[in-house]
Amino acid sequence: MSSGFVRVDGRLPDQLRPIKMAVGVLDKADGSAYVEQGNTKVLVAVYGPRELHPKHQASLDSAIVRCRYHMAPFSTKERKTPAPSRREVELSKVIKDAVSQAIFLENFPRTSIDIFIEVLEADGGTRCASINACSLALANAGIPLRDLISSVAVGKYRGCIILDLNDEEDEAAEADMPIAMMPSLNMITLLQVNGVLTEEEFKRAFNLAVKGCMEINMIQRETLRSVYASIKGEED
Amino acid sequence: MKTFRVVSQLVRARMVDLLSKNSRIDGRGLLDYREIKVEKGFIGRAAGSAQVSIGSTKVLAGVKVELGEPFPDVPDKGILTVNAELVPLASPAFEPGPPDENAVELARIVDRALRETETVDLKMLCIEPGRKVFVVFVDIYVLDYDGNFIDASSLASIIALSTARIRRFRVEDGKLKYEDGYMPLPIRHIPVTVTLAKPNDGPFIVDPNLEEELSLGNRISISIDELGRICGIQKLEGTLSVDEIFKAISIAKDVAPKLIDIVRRESGLNV
Amino acid sequence: MTERRIVLPGELLVEGDYQPGLNVFKYGGGFYASKIGVLSIVKQTVSVIALHGVYEPKVGDVVIGKIIDVGTFSWTVDIKSPYTAVLNASDYFKGRFNPARDPLIKVLKPGDMIIAQIADFDRTKNPVLTVQGFGLGGITRGIIVELSPSKIPRLIGRKGSMINLLKREGKCQITVGKNGLIHIVGEKPEDEELVAQAIRKIEREAHTTGLTDRIMRFMKKGGS
Numbered sequence: 001m002s003s004g005f006v007r008v009d010g011r012l013p014d015q016l017r018p019i020k021m022a023v024g025v026l027d028k029a030d031g032s033a034y035v036e037q038g039n040t041k042v043l044v045a046v047y048g049p050r051e052l053h054p055k056h057q058a059s060l061d062s063a064i065v066r067c068r069y070h071m072a073p074f075s076t077k078e079r080k081t082p083a084p085s086r087r088e089v090e091l092s093k094v095i096k097d098a099v100s101q102a103i104f105l106e107n108f109p110r111t112s113i114d115i116f117i118e119v120l121e122a123d124g125g126t127r128c129a130s131i132n133a134c135s136l137a138l139a140n141a142g143i144p145l146r147d148l149i150s151s152v153a154v155g156k157y158r159g160c161i162i163l164d165l166n167d168e169e170d171e172a173a174e175a176d177m178p179i180a181m182m183p184s185l186n187m188i189t190l191l192q193v194n195g196v197l198t199e200e201e202f203k204r205a206f207n208l209a210v211k212g213c214m215e216i217n218m219i220q221r222e223t224l225r226s227v228y229a230s231i232k233g234e235e236d
Numbered sequence: 237m238k239t240f241r242v243v244s245q246l247v248r249a250r251m252v253d254l255l256s257k258n259s260r261i262d263g264r265g266l267l268d269y270r271e272i273k274v275e276k277g278f279i280g281r282a283a284g285s286a287q288v289s290i291g292s293t294k295v296l297a298g299v300k301v302e303l304g305e306p307f308p309d310v311p312d313k314g315i316l317t318v319n320a321e322l323v324p325l326a327s328p329a330f331e332p333g334p335p336d337e338n339a340v341e342l343a344r345i346v347d348r349a350l351r352e353t354e355t356v357d358l359k360m361l362c363i364e365p366g367r368k369v370f371v372v373f374v375d376i377y378v379l380d381y382d383g384n385f386i387d388a389s390s391l392a393s394i395i396a397l398s399t400a401r402i403r404r405f406r407v408e409d410g411k412l413k414y415e416d417g418y419m420p421l422p423i424r425h426i427p428v429t430v431t432l433a434k435p436n437d438g439p440f441i442v443d444p445n446l447e448e449e450l451s452l453g454n455r456i457s458i459s460i461d462e463l464g465r466i467c468g469i470q471k472l473e474g475t476l477s478v479d480e481i482f483k484a485i486s487i488a489k490d491v492a493p494k495l496i497d498i499v500r501r502e503s504g505l506n507v
Numbered sequence: 508m509t510e511r512r513i514v515l516p517g518e519l520l521v522e523g524d525y526q527p528g529l530n531v532f533k534y535g536g537g538f539y540a541s542k543i544g545v546l547s548i549v550k551q552t553v554s555v556i557a558l559h560g561v562y563e564p565k566v567g568d569v570v571i572g573k574i575i576d577v578g579t580f581s582w583t584v585d586i587k588s589p590y591t592a593v594l595n596a597s598d599y600f601k602g603r604f605n606p607a608r609d610p611l612i613k614v615l616k617p618g619d620m621i622i623a624q625i626a627d628f629d630r631t632k633n634p635v636l637t638v639q640g641f642g643l644g645g646i647t648r649g650i651i652v653e654l655s656p657s658k659i660p661r662l663i664g665r666k667g668s669m670i671n672l673l674k675r676e677g678k679c680q681i682t683v684g685k686n687g688l689i690h691i692v693g694e695k696p697e698d699e700e701l702v703a704q705a706i707r708k709i710e711r712e713a714h715t716t717g718l719t720d721r722i723m724r725f726m727k728k729g730g731s
Contacts, residue, residue: 026380027292028327030561039280043379045325049561049589060631068324068332073375074282074298082321082375083334102516104532104541109630111589116325116332118377120296121279139516142560142657144530144541147517184517185534221515224543228513228558242575242585245618246651250696 005160008169009038013162014208016152016215021132021223023140031141035133038166039123041075044133046141049111063108067096067115069130075122091127092117098151098180098190099134104144113143124167125153131180131190136220148220149189151180152212154205156197161205163212175201179209183217241329241450248451255438262445267491269443272391274502276399284400284421286502287379288392291445294326294380297392299400301421303412304371306362314361314369318347320376320389327381341470346376346390349427349459349468356397357422364410372397372421383446386457390429391495398423398503425507427461428495429468430488434476440484442491456484460492462507514540520553528554544657562588562656562686564625564634569643571651571684572636574619577612580604584621584636587656587686592634594623599638620646622682622690642682649680649692652703654710656687661713662706669709669719676726677702701730 005013017038026032029045036042052058069092073079084092095117103113115137117130131151138145155165155176162169170176175195181188197205251261258266270291279285282298289295306313320343324330335343350356361370374397376389401418433444433452444452454474459467466485476484499505514520518540520531527533530542531553540546544555564570564586572592576583584592596604596611615621622643623636638644654662662683663670674681679693679702689706693699705722712718 026294026325027382028380029325031559032325041279043325047328050328051589051591070323070332072279072296072298072321072377073319073373074279074285074300077281079300079302079373079375082319108589114324116323118323118325118379120377121281123281139543140559142542142557145516146532146534146539146541148515182517184519184539224515225513228543242573242617244573244620244651245616246620246646246649248618250650253696 007157007162009166013160014211016164016212017166019216019219021136021219023136023223023227029137029141031137031139031143033133033136033140035129035136037125037129037164039121040125040129041119041121042126042129042133043118043120044130044137045116046113046134046137046143047116048113048141049108049143050114052110052112058110058112061109062105063103063111063113065096065100065103065105065113065115067092067099067117069095069117069119069127071119071122071126075119091130094190094192095127095130095134098131099138099149101187101189102135102145102147102149102182103138104146107144113138122167124165124170125178128152128178128180132216132220136223139224147182147184148217149180149182150213150217150220151178151190152209152216153178154209154212156195156201156205161201161208163208177205177209179206179213181210181213183214243447243451247447251448251451252435252438255435255441258439260441261447266439266441267487269491269494270445272498274391274395274498276395276502282396282400283402284396284398286392286395286399288388288395290384290388290443292380292382293385293388295385295388295392296377296379297389297396298375298377299396300373300375301400301402302371302373303363303368306366306369308366311366312362313358314356315371316347316350316356316358316374317371318343318350318374318376318393320346320378322378322381322385326378330381342378342386342389343376345386345429345457345459345468345470346374346393349390349429349461350374350393350397353425353427353461353465353467355394355423355425355427357424360422363407363412367410368412370402381446383449384431384443386431387429387443387495390427390459391498394426394428394499395502397421398426398499398505423505423507425461425463426496426499426505427459427467428492428499429457429459430491430495431455431457432484432487434480440480440487442487456481458485458488460488462496464489464492512546513543514546514555515543516541520546520555521548524551526552528552530555530557557657559655560657562586564588564590564592564628565685566625566628568625568685569682570623570625570636570686571646571682571688571690572621572623572686574615574617574621577616579606579611582611582615584623586634587688588634590633592623592625592636594621594636594638598626598636601639615645620651620690622646622684646690649690650699650703652689652691652706654687654689654706656685658710658713659683659685659687661718662689662709664719669722672719672723672726673702673705676723677705701726704730
């Protein structure tokens, strides 16, 4: 059924948007990353591990993760007021839960790792782009990780299962499903379904999402490698 | 974070010593800006946008234009509003939450220079007096903070405004009619802001970096437009004598044309 | 010498009969990297020499810190690690401390820099410093430069070759803190600045060949 189905931006159903990634883009942060997926643009900074104030929030045997997902007022079609919405509060939590799984929190008792996400332009898939950027920024900060986390959304749009929805597709979709995973360890760290899918559709969508995550993981790894490529030609 | 606010005494001593010999810790001349970089049109969803870096200080300004009601006391004018966010990714010292006093002060400094010069001709943005006007939002996002976000923000804001494009429109019997294509906002002036700092005994510098900002103790921001008019002054921390204030203004007037040239080059604005 | 392989978090390094070393974890039968770094296999121990990361304090390390707060009985010291350190007045005054007579702020105030050694640290408490030892104590002159802690071994060089070159050619005393801060003190500010520039060059070019020779030429020329 997907043969010949062409999407609003001319992509095939199983095709990602053009992706751009960079790490170490901010001077003051301990780790940072910038990710573009299509028109969606996300900037992430990581601070820490650092001492936690107020101290009573601290955990005696591990670091805690604090995460703020926030949209710039000019990121959306209508100007978004800068005060955090309920949606942003929820996304902050699900992103935190998704990326915390990868961090060796037990190495840094009594500290916090603070993740700040600014969506500079929103054209669908902002939480997935955020997770991809968080993972790069955490690696860039030198925080010990079990794996990089890769994330993408799939959805059902006019009866067809499609990968990496843009905003126009997202608004018209019958269902959308963001997932995030640790590809090397084959573990899922985020799964949300919004809409209605049959079991068969879910399986197809899920498999497509895993394939998308694998592609994104390759790009993340290339991005990190390219930064350190010069190191290969060692040393005295 | 406390460690951020405390500057090493060694650095402070070296800084003041160098200033007495007319040089600076990062090797700049007293009246030199760090390298200024501009990237415009970066946000597709904004009518206009500009990312300005001064050294590693980085600011993104976005302009959105929407319909709204005019203020009752100026029923025949559109509205300009400037908002600034010191987003927490920019510095270990910035916290999430509503704009604090520093963010509000920053927004008001930028706003004042634009407003007092009538840089945006708001009369042109009225559709139906008392009922319907265009509202121009300038949102300033400080992304990386290594000192002097005021000058970077004012530069990013005027470039975002002067490169903004809105749907071409005309007004017929108080009704808004859109036409084909896009048009610029009515921009009449180019105000820029020059921030200066000095130690108690020593010369003024422009564009203090973060260590200078935290160490020198006396700071002032002066906005100047392309006609050389003073269109806003904010004394920040510290104290300055009368003579020092006149000195600061004359330096700002000397330095401002360089910033105004950048705006002209980026926007093609001919004012 | 084997090829130096850059590895990334989650990358499978080896399988089989090995021991996990620094920045490596075991999962199933495999050994995986947890940080970006260079793979190192010595005997049967697999480790990753990290290219990034914060300084994790270890007892015995010499560090350079900044006083950020002064209490009645101790100073709080930023040592550029996840944990701020404590310097007790009883250590500074060798036990002859009387809070009524010796206000701490008279001795060390916020912004002052110190060279200290980590005397005590574990998971339950913050690092405790001591300034009792040769070369330890308050810093009164010179400059401090910062280097990523992961590049400190490169600054020291094989058997101290690089750091000795800098000391000799730069005519400066240099103290290297394990936490990535370096104290340079010389006769003239120009000498200090030249050494600082050389260290920045080492930071930029840490992983290129022939660096020691280039630094030697840089120092002889008095800058580039």
